[in-house]
Amino acid sequence: MNSVLTSLGHIWQLGLKELRSLWRDRLLLLFVIWAFSGALYTAAKAAPDRLHRAAIAVVDEDQSPLSQRIVNAFYPPTFMKPTAIGLQDMDAGMDAGRFTFVMDIPPDFQSDVLAGKQPSIQLNVDATQMSQAFLGASYIQSIALGEVAEYLAGDRVVSTPVVDLAIRNRFNPALDNTWFMGVMELINNVTMLSIVLTGAALIREREHGTIEHLLVLPVKPSEIMLAKVWAMGAVVLLATALALQFVLRDALQMPVSGSIGLFLTGCALHLFATTSMGIYLGTVARSMPQMGLLMILVLLPLQILSGGMTPRESMPDLVRYLMMGAPTTHFVSFAQAILYRGADLSIVWPQFAAIGLIGTAFFVAALKRFRSTVSSMQS
Structure with a gap:
């Protein structure tokens, strides 16, 4: 019993040391806040x-x-007020980037429409504005065809469809994409910062020579590693809770349907996995530039293939099966279920269990790697 209490005391004191080191690294602390x-x-x-x-x-x-x-x-807010220009100014305006869309209505357009000749309207699109070009072309086509149809049919004639399609947008009635983008950015930053902070803490000790001081103390490698896990995980978890309240709920006006406590509990499980991953990468990298390169190789698949940006159902089967072993896949799943759909533990427990198992595997692998690194330094 005394040995357990002594070990917990070591983990606590070493964790406080990590927090003090982070506090003195003002640039990294500013990065976390931002x-x-x-x-x-x-x-x-x-x-x-x-x-x-x-x-x-x-x-x-x-x-x-x-x-x-x-x-x-x-008209606004979808479009700015249309600018009337001459035919000779069309190419110059597009080349200068002043207009995303330029529509050319040909001569005798109305008379050709009334005569049933099906005239054409030319629409020039600046395709470098990718999202607006794709959406705007369909918007303009729909508006122009609708106005012509109403003009031919009379003033604002409304036709009754044979079948009425009742659309109900659940969980995001206003189709406000800021809710989705905000949550996904929060998820990505939780993963990124937890890996960066723990990996940087280990590399910083190696560069400053303080890791050798720890090795002469009566502490075990597991205690050193657990101290880094709880300290850096606590920093990210606190930042997540504050961001959820003050940025997502207050600034972005996103309603949270589920339990914040349940979400933070799952987030803590996810941090256990990602901080262990950060320590593993910290033992592989010999400097912060190397750590940065490894982060690119690790973070991009974790973020892009987790199901947050692209539905996992549309991915190849091999990718879907491989990503089941990534904590971010399950993190995205239960985060959206809790924050958007108000899911409780009876719904998200499979994701919690999966992250717990993945985190344990990552921790064991990182501990094994950390022990071998410590042994090589002692020899």
């Missing part, structure tokens, strides 16, 4: 999945009531 505040907010707001204030210009060569009706159908 990752869970400004980076989270900008990621949620910077990539809208809907058209917003798209710049459009119109070359109206017809100057008819129908052409003016089409021009007046584009």
Whole structure:
């Protein structure tokens, strides 16, 4: 019993040492603060999945009531107010990047429509604006065809469809993509920072020579490793709780349907796995630049193939099976279930159990690697 208490005391004191080291590393501390505040907010707001204030210009060569009706159908906030330009200014405006869309309504457009000749409207799209180009082209086509159809049928004639499709958007009624982007950025930053902090802590001790001081103390390698796991995990967990409240709920106005305590419990399990992974990478890398290169190789698959950006059902079977061994796959699954759909423990316990098993495997592998590293340093 005394040995257990002594070991816990060592782990506690060593963990406090890690926290003091992080506090003195102001640049890394500033990076943690930014990752869970400004980076989270900008990621949620910077990539809208809907058209917003798209710049459009119109070359109206017809100057008819129908052409003016089409021009007046584009208005904020989806589009900026259409700019009337001449045919000679079209290419120059596109080359200078002033307009994302330029629509050219040909002469005699209205008379050709009334005569049933099916005239064409030319739409020039700046495809370098990828998301707006894809969405905006379909928007403009739908608006133009709708205005022509209403003009031919009379003023705002509404046809009754044969079948009425009732659409109900659950969990995100307003289809606000900032909720999704905010949660996914939080998940990615939890994974990234937990690996970076633990790996950097180990490399920092090796570079400063303090790891040799620890080896002459009556502490075990497992105690050194557990101290780094709980200290860096606690920092990321606290930052996650604060970001969830002040950034996602307050700044982004995202409603949290499920239990925050349950989410943080699952997050702690995930941190157990990722901090162990960080220690393993810290034993492999000999310097922070090497650690940075390893992070690229590890983080990209963890984030892209976890199911947060692309549905796992659309991935190849081999990739889906391999990613079942990654903690981020299960983290994304239970985070979305709890925060969006209000799931309780009876629903997310399989993900919790999977992360616990994966974390244990990572911890054992990291401990084995850490012991071999310590043994080589002692010899």
